[in-house]
Amino acid sequence: MDLVEKVKSAGVVGAGGAGFPTHVKLAAQAEYFIVNAAECEPLIETDKYLCRAYAERIVSATEAVALHLGASRAVIALKAKYEDEIGALKAAAAKAGEAIEICAMPSFYPAGDEQTMVQFVTGRSVPERGLPLNVGAVVDNVGTMLGIADALEDLPVTDKFLSVTGEVKAPVMLRVPIGTSVVDCIANAELTTDGYAVVVGGPMMGKLLADDGEIEAAVVGKTTGNILVLSKEHYLVKRGAVPFERIRHQSRSACIQCRMCTDMCPRYLIGHEIRPHLVMRNLWRENSIASDEEYIRCFGDALNCCDCGVCEMFACPMGLSPRRVNVYFKQRLREKGLDKERNMAPRARPSLKYRRVPTERLIARLGMLKYYGAHVHGAHIEFVPAKVYIPFSQHIGRPALSKVKEGDAVTRGSLIAEAQGAVSANVHASVSGTVEKSDARGALIRVAGGGDGE
Ligand code: SF4
Ligand code: SF4
Structure with a gap:
């Protein structure tokens, strides 16, 4: 079996959250192969742990995939502040004699967004709703690389590493079989609150579970990298419970058209046509728009939104929710069978490097400073x-x-x-x-x- 067949047989999918089948992505030739180890969502520890604990396996899989893709550049991209992880990866590459580049990124959100990372590493902007392959790159998460390393030894995906943090006594790094319940994972970290909500993933893009039944039913899958436990009184939980109709009214009455949501949008900054402040401006008159052309002109930008949450969790001074409005319009456009023309050759805007959201400031804005740095480096727990x-x-x-x-x-x-x-x-x-x-x-x-x- 060749590499793609082995990866397919092992059931490897993108471990960073997207879950795209890796064998499909690897059926290509590319100039760049980029391993995403940026772990840009605040409070997640998993990718860093994998870099420290399994650097040699990550490096050997990176080399194998780069060779398979015919890539002239094999790059592992992570934040410059991850000094231990960079040291481990450099040592592993030197030991193996592999020409793998380490790209040290500033600490900003969303450094690990695939398109943001491709722009940072290659200087090329991925087309709207396009793939990194459109600009000669393939990107895989560092957890996916571990899955590929196992696949090359004919070992299928059976386990998942994940961090558990938030309202717990002892934040932990776990290795559990796929299908382990979220509640069992939390028990390993000792819950410190009674009624609680859970974010599966990171606080910006993870899935919020506030209902007890949903939490009971949730299990660890191939893409689960973190469990964040929050009090039901936390700002994030309360915000997630706001009904869309209230968001619609708030947008009409409180949006001051400052355009901070647009100016800080990571997709706008890499050159995509996305101006959430205009979507917000037109939201109130949605039902009076008769023509498809005008509907697309007013709301088509939503199709270019990647749900990163910068607009609503960081940029907007009025506490409004452009991301949820974009999610709504993506759905409406799908229902209406409407699409917007794509810019296939976007160019990064000159303000890009001055508008990155510092991770530490984002954590403070999310009200999560008390969880930051609580995770102690050590071995993982097998459960x-x-x-x-x-x-x-x-x-x-x-x-x-x-x-x-x-x-x-x-x-x-x-x-x-x-x-x-x-x-x-x-x-x-x-x-x-x-x-x-x-x-x-x-x-x-x-x-x-x-x-x-x-
Ligand atoms: S969530 Fe907001 S900031 Fe992020 S891509 Fe969408 S509009 Fe831009
Ligand atoms: S940042 Fe908030 S107030 Fe400003 S334009 Fe965007 S939605 Fe409106």
């Missing part, structure tokens, strides 16, 4: 629960097709759902045990021997 629920759709594309039924005995690493079609990914048993329930959406497996959670 195996009594049961796992493994979804068959942990990736972009078609869900994998189940190959198991109730009562089946499975072993860790065995294929339990097979990729369907061009964009999909295999799913493997993350533990050895017995299938208790299975349907088209996933399988519940009881762990042989009871696990650590029994």
Whole structure:
């Protein structure tokens, strides 16, 4: 099997949050291969941990992928302040004799946004709604590289590293089987609050779960890199509960058209046509717009939004929500079957380097300074629960097709759902045990021997 086949067989998907099947991305030739180790979301520790603990595996996989892509430049990009991680990666590259460049980035959000990173490393702006490959680059997250390193040894994706932080006594780095419940992960870090909400991912782009039932049902998937526990009284939780109609009214009454949301938008800064202040200006008259052309002119910019949240969590002095308004219009444009012409050759705006959001100031703005720096560097904890629920759709594309039924005995690493079609990914048993329930959406497996959670 060649590299792409091995990666496909192992079920590797983008570990940084997107979940795009990696074998599809790697079926290409590119000038640059960039490993994204910037970990730009505040409070997440996972990518840094992987760089320190598995530098040699990351370097060897980087070299293998760069060779496969025919890339003349293999770059690992991370923040200059990650000195230990840079030291570990440089030492691993020197030991292996590999010509891998380390690109040290300033500490800003969203340094790890794929298009922001490509612009920083190559000086080229990715076309609107385009791919890094359009400008000769392929980008993979550092966690994905570890998955590729395993795949090259015929080991499928079964486990996930993730940090647990926030309202907990002891923030931890965990390694758990895919399908471990979020509640089990939090228990390992010792909860310090009663009623709580959870952000799966980082505070800017993660998925907020405020409902107890949702939290109970949530499990670790291939893209889960962090669990942030928050009090239900936290600003972020309360903000997430604001209904859209109230946002619509607020926009009409309180938007002062200062255009800070536009001037600080990372996609605007790399040259894309996105001006959230204009979307906000026109929101109130949405229902009076009759022609499709005018609808696109007023709201089509929303299609270029990457949901980074800079506009609403940092830029807007009035506490308004341009991101949620953009999410709304993306959906409306889809429903109406409307699209906006793409700028295929954007050019970064001259103000780009002066408008980056410093990570520390962002953390303060989010009201999360008390969690910052609480994570102590050390070894990870291995935890195996009594049961796992493994979804068959942990990736972009078609869900994998189940190959198991109730009562089946499975072993860790065995294929339990097979990729369907061009964009999909295999799913493997993350533990050895017995299938208790299975349907088209996933399988519940009881762990042989009871696990650590029994
Ligand atoms: S969320 Fe806001 S800042 Fe981010 S890309 Fe969208 S409009 Fe721009
Ligand atoms: S930053 Fe806020 S107040 Fe200013 S234009 Fe944007 S939405 Fe309106």
